[in-house]
Amino acid sequence: MIAPRRFLPSIPSLLALEAVDRLGSASAAAEDLSLTQSAVSRQLKQLEEQMGVDLIARDQMRMQLTPAGAGFAQEARGILTRLAQASVKLRANPDGGSLNLSILPSFGLHWLAPRLKDFVAGHPGITVNLQTHNLPFSFEGSTTQAAIHYGTRDWPGVEYLPLMPKHVLPVCAPGLMHAPAATPEELLNFPLLHLETHPDSWEQWFALHEVPAEKLRGMLFDQSSAMTQAAVHGLGVALLPTFIAEAEIAQGRLQLAVPGAPVTLGSYFLVWPQDRATDYPLLKFRDWLIGQIGPQEVS
Structure with a gap:
């Protein structure tokens, strides 16, 4: 009012x-x-x-x-x-308005961007403006209408649309190992690469494999893209989302560091402030996203 x-x-x-x-x-x-x-x-x-x-x-x-x-x-x-x-x-854009979307760099580049052409084609009156972030920020006073979030439901004052789990694989350059490690525990003998925003990812991964590992050290990176390049150049073993790891493996730039299925570390969400919930561009984008991820992913 x-x-x-x-x-x-x-x-x-x-x-x-x-x-x-x-x-x-x-x-x-x-x-x-x-x-x-x-x-x-x-x-x-x-x-x-x-x-x-x-x-x-x-x-x-x-x-x-x-x-x-x-x-x-x-x-x-x-x-x-x-x-x-x-x-x-x-x-x-007088016909349909615009959507200001803040994205995670790796998710935006490797998962969202290849699919975004479909949204643009289906909604020619809506302009999507992208900016990147690594950590949650305040929507108050911001023109951003929605954001992609990774982790848990720990972004205060927003509504959530679950998108998908984050499945990760341990990968390294083919030259870093003569052959993939026989067990997860053997990876402790190699340099491990870490993300600043999620520095405990390796500890979580080892815990899921029942391997004691605490206060692991190694090179820190602020973005997955930089960590990926470091892994490609043989600087260590990286935990990468499957949508990055599988593409790099297919190109021969990386290989599995240890055999095994991907494990799940957190989830991706679309988040938005409550007072933006009825924005027309956001409503259309949410509907499109649900169609992209499939009903089995939304809960």
Whole structure:
């Protein structure tokens, strides 16, 4: 529900306040907004009268905002920025809107990107804008409508659509070993590669194979793509998602470090804030994702 009209300042008055806060003077704000200095002063005066709060410290030789005015200007800057971004999106795609999706680099590159052409073809009025993240972030104040998450349901304040388990395989360059290890325990004799965002993955993998292993050390990487390249160049054994590992094995760049089936470490989810749940582009994208992963994966 939108607040009563008396609490909604005009766009010109907010622009004037933001410009004075950013530039430090009415003259600079006037030049920035292509207005006269008196016009900027009138906008600020009208805003003060509407809010019933002093926004300008008038006992100063140079125009300065009061603490209340500076705080309000910061809020206004965020609102004006989001409004401008929404206007750009509307002009760029007037038919169906856009979806701002934050993705995990490896999942986005190797699983989502090859399939995304199908969504674009089926929904020509929706533009998908992608950005990457490695860790959960706050949706508050962000233009991001949804994100791909890996792990457990530990992203606060969001709704979840389970996508699929993360199946991993231990892989290495063919030259690192004369032959694959006979047992999981033998991998402890080789350098192990780790992801900064999930540094306990190897401990989980060994625990699933009933092999004691604690506080394992090794090279750290911030993305799976970098860790994959390190494994290809023989720097150690990496735990990679099957959608990466199997492609690298097929090309002969990597091999299984030990025989065995993939194991499951966590799951992938689509997450979104509750106030975005009914966004048309997000609804269509969720429906499409469910079709891509199949009903057997959704729970």
